[in-house]
Amino acid sequence: MTFSKVSDQSVNISGAVNEFMVKFFVALLVVMVVCFVSMGWRVGIVVAAAVPLTLAVVFVVMAATDKNFDRITLGSLILALGLLVDDAIIAIEMMVVKMEEGYDRIKASAYAWSHTAAPMLAGTLVTTIGFMPNGFAHSTAGEYTSNMFWIVGIALISSWVVAVVFTPYLGVKMLPDAKPHAGGHAAMYNTKHYQRFRRLLMSVVARKWLVAATVIGLFVVAILGMGVVKKQFFPTSDRPEVLLEVQLPYGTSIEQTDKTTTKIEAWLRKQDEAKIVTAYIGQGPPRFYLAMAPELPDPSFAKIVVYTDNEETREALKNKIRQAVSDGLAPEAQVRVTQLVFGPYSPYPVAYRVMGPDPATLRDIASKVESVMQASPLMRTVNTDWGTRVPTLHFALDQDRLQAVGLSSSAAAQQLQFLLSGTPITSVREDIRSVQVVGRAAGDIRLDPNKIAGFTLVGANGQRIPLSQIGHVQVQMEDPILRRRDRTPTITVRGDIDESLQPPDVSAAISKQLQPIVASLPAGYRIEQAGSIEESGKASKAMAPLFPIMIALTLLIIIFQVRSMSAMVMVFMTAPLGLIGVVPTLLLFNQPFGINALVGLIALSGILMRNTLILIGQIKHNEQEGLSPFHAIIEATVQRARPVLLTAMAAILAFIPLTHSVFWGTLAYTLIGGTFGGTIMTLVFLPAMYAIWFKVRPEKQPA
Known part of the structure; x- marks a missing residue:
């Protein structure tokens, strides 16, 4: 140790x-x-x-x-x-x-x-x-x-x-x-x-x-x-830490996340500015600073904290990391380079919440907002907290064929659950721990989408039934994660800005460009400002x-x-x-x-x-x-x-x-x-x- x-x-x-x-x-x-x-x-x-x-x-x-x-x-x-x-x-x-x-x-x-x-x-x-x-x-x-x-x-x-x-x-x-x-x-x-x-x-x-x-x-x-003076809520911190957020597509295994993060860590350790490099896989670091919030556990997410000597070396390292990411340091991941800030915690300096009842419509509206923000020269990077849609496998059962072989939908689902995810069979004691034994199909079969149709189920009379005889596999694009705010589906479109700019000024410029989208929103949908502007508004409202x-x-x-x-x-x-x-x-x-x-x-x-x-x-x-x-x-x-x-x-x-x-x-x-x-x-x-x-x-x- x-x-x-x-x-x-x-x-x-x-x-x-x-x-x-x-x-x-x-x-x-x-x-x-x-x-x-x-x-x-x-x-x-x-x-x-x-x-x-x-x-x-x-x-x-x-x-x-x-x-x-x-x-x-x-x-x-x-x-x-x-x-x-x-x-x-x-x-x-x-x-x-x-x-x-x-x-x-x-x-x-x-x-x-x-x-x-x-x-x-x-x-x-x-x-x-x-x-x-x-x-x-x-x-x-x-x-x-x-x-x-x-x-x-x-x-x-x-x-x-x-x-x-x-x-x-x-x-x-x-x-x-x-x-x-x-x-x-x-x-x-x-x-x-x-x-x-x-x-x-x-x-x-x-x-x-x-x-x-x-x-x-x-x-x-x-x-x-005062209309010309740049606006600011709280200034950025002078602390020497550089923060890297590594986000792979939702659903990525923690092993793949670890592999990508290790590659970035190895590059960082070669840089003279980086004195201490610490990675947190599947979660964020402990809250060692007031203006931080804990990250939700996510196998596809990692956060790297890099300790430098001072503010000058911090800025130099940030520029080197951004250049390396642009040159393809980790093309499979979305790498965000940031730093600590003073004041109340806000994940992104500029952000907008798109809220409404239907996820598909939300996606369309959020896509328009994202396009406006990406087209602005004031923005550096733009993304959403729902991520990109991912392909998912669905098995559509043929009820007539199920009845012919004597199986019900629930029985077929239980057997598929056993083959794909596994079912605890027993437990084995190892020293002072109890380890579950899970039965499921071999990894080279259950992890290959092309082989799923070849699974064999057991009918009511014990006969072996190929999965392809009772239905067919469908590939559908789905949202990997659905977020709600006040019980309403909500997509947050957020992004980083250049350090020479101030969030209130950028938000004001982006908000003007979003007015046509806001004016054409369907009934029941709305766009709210988030980010540091929202925190500033909360502070003003509390003091009023x-x-x-x-x-x-x-x-x-x-x-x-x-x-x-x-x-x-x-x-x-x-x-x-x-x-x-x-x-x-x-x-x-x-x-x-x-x-x-x-x-x-x-x-x-x-x-x-x-x-x-x-x-x-x-x-x-x-x-x-x-x-x-x-x-x-x-x-x-x-x-x-x-x-x-x-x-x-x-x-x-x-x-x-x-x-x-x-x-x-x-x-x-x-x-x-x-x-x-x-x-x-x-x-x-x-x-x-x-x-x-x-x-x-x-x-x-x-x-």
Whole structure:
């Protein structure tokens, strides 16, 4: 007996953990560098210290609630790394500003708490609630991503606690006594850069309707641009396994399947990229990966799992296998080359179910669907789950001749059953096992269709009767397997696509081509989309009832913070504006919009609403200090410029390394583009929008 390694989960786990650790240290470095450059090294240390402390709190809560580390958990922490420093930067920046105005450290930290804690908490809760549909959706995708809501929520709330409690405390202990500006608050924001920005803002507010129309136009263009962006449900996996599905005609003996599979195995073992080759004859492998489903036992089916070193060698081996199959590696079998995918299991990326009562009619309709899919250049391979019809032997009895020899139909059937399939006669004990002894005709006779007519039956009087005297053999084409769904006969036409394409885009194109077939379907027949599109639909359907609750909670939090219906509506309207930066970024870098990009868009919505809440709070504070509404808007935006730019720069730089991740790459691109666009929205569009919303008129001279 020998033991061979088939798959090594520890390698994949180590890779995922190492990816997180790299992003963790990059995020720390980025935060420290940004703060070093803008506010000094001590501020950088204070802000950077918030990251490990927040993660420590998250780990304690995870341990207390039995949350384990998995890909989604680690990804959620990576997402949180780009967000949890924002609160700390906002709090410490406010504290530094007040110290530069002449406040002592204690008073400055108290001011930072009183003016930023509430809007930051509201923004944190709004961002967390945005992930609520993922946490409570009852679907396969919901099961896969539910931890995202809990981990991101725990991380963001922990980061808020750290930002308003621990960061000010560290600031009091570590920040140096700042030298107050000679002119006080006004002099701080009277530099050349601030003066240019102030003039820009005054021009923006003066032309508020033009600015609003421009942003609305850009938003409409972004929505239209989403039609051009490639769509995706879940990305393919970066795991190194290559999967081969070997399907011989239904009814093929397991010996023939083994012979064909052995031939393919021998070829694979000669390839440098293949490190471990394991074949499963008559069934699929054990479920060693979440997004897999067990295969039904089938003597004509085999699955081969090939372990490679990395993603690059996996792709190289896949191309070599496909070329070898095209060159005739196993012409007697249908060989499918695929890989593992993230997310809910779907056997094929593109599939259609043809359903109806009559199998023959189903075959005709499925054949038309298959022809359309095969003719499409978007498809790589196409097949059906019923397979091709196979010839079967039927023996038609002549009842008159049966009666003449004294046999009944059942008696003749029993004797044929004995000759062809066999009947247990006795059993023989072998050690501790009992082995049945089966009596039947010799293999060279019963397995040869030409010799079946020469079988001899025994009549009622013991006479020997040639089978050809009581009937004749018929060869008929039959379906080897009939599948049903909801008790209705169902043929699934499915196929693979090129890795450069996305299943939703291909499905949309194929569905348009199938419309003439759908329009001409007989009564009682229908065609349904299956594959990854169906799984995506299930996920959307499961989350749909949760969106009204999410929106209601979001509005409730905002209204508690701003205490104004008008302000609440304005804050909520800023949520989708991140799309203006997201769509060009995805198009520029040829990235699809999938569930991870959607997660990034949700996070962006929370960031934009938080910035809006803080800006509105600053405007109200300025008005209470005696500024006119116009100058309150201008000065509030000037005062918020530095923390907004710092948090944006930290987030963008922290997410750049994540763009190389197979699973989280689209999320990183979404956050980078959305944060860039959102920063412009915060500093340029929000002042104009506030002026429109509250009917603020421009002024030439300060109030």
